[in-house]
Amino acid sequence: MNTVSKNTVSNAVSSSISTTHSESEQAAVCTVQIGLGAAPNSAQALKLLELALEGLPTPTSGSVKIELETGNLLITPNVLTKIQLLVEKAGAELSVIYASLPQTQQAALDSGLFVKEKPPETKIAAQKAGGLSQKSHGTQPIQLFNERRGSVDELLGRSLSSLGQNSGINKDSLVSLPGEKPTEQAIERERDSQKTAEALSENTSQVIQSDVTSHQNDVQTVPTLYLKQNIRSGRVVRAEGHIFIIGDVHEGSEIVAGGDITVWGELRGIAHAGCQGEYHAEIRALRIEAIQLRIAEYIARRPDRVHYHKDVKDADPSRLGEVARVSDGEIQVFQEVTN
Amino acid sequence: MVSAKSSSKKEARVIVVTSGKGGVGKTTTTANIGTGLARMGHKVVLIDTDIGLRNLDILMGLENRIVYNIVDVVEERCKLTQALVKDKRLPNLSLLPAAQTRDKSALSVEQMKKLIAQLKTEADFVLVDSPAGIEQGFQNAIAAATEAIVVCTPEMSAVRDADRIIGLLEAKEEITNYKLVLNRVRPSMIKTNDMMDIDDVLEILSIKLLGVIPEDKDIIVSTNKGEPVVNMDESLAGQAYRNIARRVAGEDVPYLNLDAPLTFMEKVMGLFSRSKSA
Amino acid sequence: MSWLRRLFQELAPAPITSVGTGFSTNTIATPKNEACNRLKLVLMHDRTQLSATMMETLRDELVEVISKYVEIDKDALELNLEGESNTIALVANIPVLRARAAS
Numbered sequence: 001m002n003t004v005s006k007n008t009v010s011n012a013v014s015s016s017i018s019t020t021h022s023e024s025e026q027a028a029v030c031t032v033q034i035g036l037g038a039a040p041n042s043a044q045a046l047k048l049l050e051l052a053l054e055g056l057p058t059p060t061s062g063s064v065k066i067e068l069e070t071g072n073l074l075i076t077p078n079v080l081t082k083i084q085l086l087v088e089k090a091g092a093e094l095s096v097i098y099a100s101l102p103q104t105q106q107a108a109l110d111s112g113l114f115v116k117e118k119p120p121e122t123k124i125a126a127q128k129a130g131g132l133s134q135k136s137h138g139t140q141p142i143q144l145f146n147e148r149r150g151s152v153d154e155l156l157g158r159s160l161s162s163l164g165q166n167s168g169i170n171k172d173s174l175v176s177l178p179g180e181k182p183t184e185q186a187i188e189r190e191r192d193s194q195k196t197a198e199a200l201s202e203n204t205s206q207v208i209q210s211d212v213t214s215h216q217n218d219v220q221t222v223p224t225l226y227l228k229q230n231i232r233s234g235r236v237v238r239a240e241g242h243i244f245i246i247g248d249v250h251e252g253s254e255i256v257a258g259g260d261i262t263v264w265g266e267l268r269g270i271a272h273a274g275c276q277g278e279y280h281a282e283i284r285a286l287r288i289e290a291i292q293l294r295i296a297e298y299i300a301r302r303p304d305r306v307h308y309h310k311d312v313k314d315a316d317p318s319r320l321g322e323v324a325r326v327s328d329g330e331i332q333v334f335q336e337v338t339n
Numbered sequence: 340m341v342s343a344k345s346s347s348k349k350e351a352r353v354i355v356v357t358s359g360k361g362g363v364g365k366t367t368t369t370a371n372i373g374t375g376l377a378r379m380g381h382k383v384v385l386i387d388t389d390i391g392l393r394n395l396d397i398l399m400g401l402e403n404r405i406v407y408n409i410v411d412v413v414e415e416r417c418k419l420t421q422a423l424v425k426d427k428r429l430p431n432l433s434l435l436p437a438a439q440t441r442d443k444s445a446l447s448v449e450q451m452k453k454l455i456a457q458l459k460t461e462a463d464f465v466l467v468d469s470p471a472g473i474e475q476g477f478q479n480a481i482a483a484a485t486e487a488i489v490v491c492t493p494e495m496s497a498v499r500d501a502d503r504i505i506g507l508l509e510a511k512e513e514i515t516n517y518k519l520v521l522n523r524v525r526p527s528m529i530k531t532n533d534m535m536d537i538d539d540v541l542e543i544l545s546i547k548l549l550g551v552i553p554e555d556k557d558i559i560v561s562t563n564k565g566e567p568v569v570n571m572d573e574s575l576a577g578q579a580y581r582n583i584a585r586r587v588a589g590e591d592v593p594y595l596n597l598d599a600p601l602t603f604m605e606k607v608m609g610l611f612s613r614s615k616s617a
Numbered sequence: 618m619s620w621l622r623r624l625f626q627e628l629a630p631a632p633i634t635s636v637g638t639g640f641s642t643n644t645i646a647t648p649k650n651e652a653c654n655r656l657k658l659v660l661m662h663d664r665t666q667l668s669a670t671m672m673e674t675l676r677d678e679l680v681e682v683i684s685k686y687v688e689i690d691k692d693a694l695e696l697n698l699e700g701e702s703n704t705i706a707l708v709a710n711i712p713v714l715r716a717r718a719a720s
Contacts, residue, residue, distance in 0.1 A: 234391055236440045251402075252439045291403045301403040304427070304565065495656050502660050532647035539653050543660065 030064050032056060032092070037071020041296070042079040043277040045070075049083060053090040064092040074279045074326070075104040076297060080111055103329045222258065231255065231269065251291055260284070270294070271324075283324040293324050293331050300324070300331035351384075351462040353455055354587070355484035357508075359500030361471030363492045364522040367558060368580075369468040370398040371569040372488070375584025377432035378569070381463040384423065386435045386455075388480045389470035390445055393437035400427060400565020401434055410438040413450040419457055428570075443476040455483035464587075473507060481508070487517035488549060488587075493524060493535040502544055518549035520583065525554045526597045550583035552576050553597045661698045661705055672696065679709065688714040 034052045039045035049068075056064060066087050075083070075097075087094045097108040098116050108115045222241030231237060231245060233252030242259035253269035255261050260282045261273045267285035272294035274281025279296045293300045320336040356369045369385055377383045387395035390410065396402040407422035412435070419435075426432035435458075438445060458465050469480030481487070487508050491501040501519070508517050521537055528534035541548055555576035561568040569580040575597070582592045662668065667675075676696045683689055695710040 234440055254440055292406075299406060304400060304403065495652050495659070498656055499659055499663065502663065506664070529649070532645075532649045535649050535652050535656075539649070543653065543656055 031067060031095070032064060033067040033069060035069040035071070037069055037073055039073055041274070041277040041279060042073065042075060045073055045075070046079065046082060046086070049086055053086060053092070056090055056092065064090075065095040066092050067096045067098070068094060069098040070101075070104055071098075072100055073104065074101050075099065075107055077107045077110060078297075080107050080113075084111070224259075225257075230265075233269075249285075249290075257281070279326050281325075284321060286321045288322040288324060288333050290324075293333075295324070295326050295331055298326055298331050349463075351459045351465045352486060353459065353465045353467065353484045354486040354488060355467040355469055355481050355514075356488045356490060357469035357477065357480060357504055358471065358490040358497070359473065359504040360491075360497045363490050363497050364520075364552070364558075365471070365490050366394050366398055366468050367562070367568075368488065368490050368520055368522065368552075369466050370395060370567045371577075371580035372584050372587060373464070373466045374399075374426070374429065374432060374567040375569045375581050376464050376466075376588060377426065377429040378581075379584060379588060380431070381588065382431045382461070383464045383466065384433055384435060384458050384462045386458075386465065386467045387437040388446070388451070388467060388476055390437045390476065391439065391442045392470065393439050395434060395468050396424070396436050397565065398562055398567065399434055401436075402565075405436045408436045408438040409454070410441050410445045413446060413454060419454070443470070443474065443479070446475075446479050448478055448482040451479045451482040473503065477504075477507075481511060481514065485513055485515055487514050488520055489517060489544075489546065490520045490522055491540065491544070492522050493529075493537075493540055498535070498540055498543060505544060505546060517546065519544065519546045520549050520552065522552045523554045524551050524597065548594075549586060550579060551594065551597060552579045552583075658698070665698065665705055667698070679711075683711060685717075687716050690714055 034049060036045040036048055039048050068083070084094055094113060096114045096116060097104070098118055099105045099108060100117055105115050105117075222239075224242040224244055225237070225239035226244045226246075227237065228246040230247040231249045231253045233250050235253045236256065237243060237245070237254070238256045240258040242262070243255055243257040244262045244264075245255070246264045248265040249255060249263050249267045249269045249271070251268045254272070255263075255267075255269060256272045256275050258276050259274065259278065261267075261271050261284070263271075263283075263285035265285065266287045266289060267283070268289045268291065270292045271283045271290050273283045274296045275294075277296050279298075281295050283290075283293055283295065289302070291302050320338060322333050322335055324331055324333045326332075356365050356372070358365045366387075366389075373383045373385045385395060385399070386409065387393050388409070389395070393408075396405055401424050404424050407417040409422065411417045412419050412422045423433040423435055426434070455465060455467075467480050467484060470476035489501050489504055489508070491497050505517065508514050519541065521540055524537065525534055529536045537548065537551055553575050555568070555574060557568050557571055557574040557576055561571060561574075567580075568574050568577045569584070571577040575595070579595050579597075582595055585592045662672075676694065679696070680689065680691055680694065690712040693710075693712045695708075697708050699706050699708050
């Protein structure tokens with residue numbers, strides 16, 4: 001038994017990496033188990049994996065087999081492809097994936113991996129990913145057109161009827177997407193938003209930012225951005241942590257948060273929660289009329305020219321607001337109602 | 340007479356739609372000529388260069404499908420093909436949307452030239468919707484264009500601004516061909532001598548006519564629907580735009596007869612204004 | 618009902634033919650003609666890039682130069698830009714009172 005743990009990482013995500021391989025056997029096959037279940041999102045998971053692979057023993061002969069434990073972590077096909085690439089680069093081979101989420105299981109099956117729900121003996125401290133529970137508060141989800149960012153350009157051309165059903169995921173297009181690598185994307189975003197902020201600070205300030213120091217910080221530890229104003233067209237509100245807005249968010253504006261987005265008002269612009277890969281992030285508003293909702297890599301767009309729940313407002317006085325979250329592999333909007 | 344359809348080797352014609360004055364119908368004209376050309380089977384790309392105040396997406400009904408925009412492309416956050424939004428109906432028509440959360444300085448003339456050079460090889464027509472004004476945004480819009488469509492209404496302010504624009508287009512030698520689209524024409528007002536007629540405007544601007552669009556409530560209806568009026572078969576403005584698209588493609592189409600019969604009141608008023616001035 | 622139709626035909630204004638035919642077109646003060654005339658003037662100034670103040674200065678300097686040689690009626694002096702389609706002319710009408718005595 002050999003345990004690798006890096007302080008720099010566990011600092012941020014309190015991870016548990018345990019690599020096990022039987023040294024007693026001088027056999028050709030050496031099996032290593034890596035746990036990623038503690039990572040809050042796929043970006044961190046990838047980082048954990050990278051570190052774990054660095055500390056991998058290099059056998060003189062034969063191959064190294066990796067068993068990946070993902071716990072409750074949602075792994076999308078493109079993240080899985082990245083994982084495979086990383087493992088390959090380290091000269092190892094991915095043999096088994098332990099996953100409890102059906103989406104992750106499906107993704108793994110699709111790429112021809114051996115999938116099990118749980119490792120044979122629980123030697124890994126499978127922490128629940130730091131996030132929100134997924135129980136649905138509402139009655140019925142509101143129909144949105146869901147897409148993944150990667151396959152969006154291809155999907156955009158499709159007719160409405162076919163968009164109604166949740167589409168299959170094109171793995172190739174997902175892989176080829178530039179800026180998709182969560183870490184790089186995050187760094188670039190940060191740099192970009194800082195640049196914009198600098199550029200705009202002289203005249204009218206359009207970009208509001210919370211203190212962006214390190215993108216490695218967990219969303220929970222970054223202060224929440226609180227704004228009490230209407231967000232009009234052309235404005236971008238960007239923050240590492242959660243964003244809380246009291247006021248309406250107009251069409252043509254963009255709210256981008258590392259964590260959750262909560263709007264005490266009507267949300268009509270573009271909202272991107274969990275922009276650094278946090279799948280459990282939620283978007284809440286008194287009314288969600290958003291032109292697009294994005295959570296991590298998921299994108300849902302408003303149906304064409306249909307104000308799909310205009311009537312609900314008057315018809316149902318018990319409704320409190322709406323919340324959008326990733327559920328069953330797509331973004332769904334639920335109505336919160338008083339009981 | 341008809342130009343070759345989607346010949347793969349020929350480069351796209353790059354046409355800028357511009358006006359100087361705002362609100363005369365540049366974006367409506369871009370959307371409708373583009374859709375008209377696409378209906379004829381040409382491969383068309385529409386580019387919205389009105390960064391910060393984008394509208395072409397609304398007119399095309401594509402506003403909820405935009406993920407990336409022109410600024411994302413030039414700043415290399417995505418590939419060009421990812422930013423192109425396909426039309427709801429016509430697969431050979433796509434839109435490169437402007438960024439709403441940036442301003443005109445986010446784009447340079449060089450970047451625009453590079454971008455259009457990429458598109459040129461893949462389309463038959465590249466239509467560039469220019470912002471109002473003669474500043475950076477306008478310079479970007481005309482950067483790579485070789486033809487221009489000047490949109491104007493029969494109003495003094497619009498004609499004056501169009502004259503300035505035509506002067507700027509004439510000064511740019513890459514632009515070999517520019518024509519006028521006269522928008523919002525009210526035949527009844529021309530008849531009663533209350534509005535400049537088409538010949539007045541053409542003479543004052545000394546420019547060739549591409550087409551005349553009558554004032555039509557269908558335009559407002561179509562904007563609300565997110566469906567260009569060119570797709571409305573029974574609309575007069577739609578017919579006018581279909582004709583213009585055919586002329587752009589090289590066909591010889593006679594001008595539409597916009598004359599609607601005069602109403603009684605218009606006749607009386609016409610007589611009244613004539614006797615007053617005599 | 619033919620009398621009614623006849624009446625309306627008479628009531629209807631004569632069809633407008635293109636500008637520039639016959640009498641110097643835009644003399645009748647219809648809104649259309651007003652717009653044309655004003656526009657032509659504005660555009661002439663735009664195209665020559667002569668502003669109203671520059672015209673004023675030009676006028677003053679002209680008066681100054683000409684007054685060296687002849688005595689003129691400064692108030693009756695007319696200075697206008699005139700033009701047809703693409704050519705523009707600066708036309709001055711200067712009433713001369715008397716020649717200055719040679720100095």
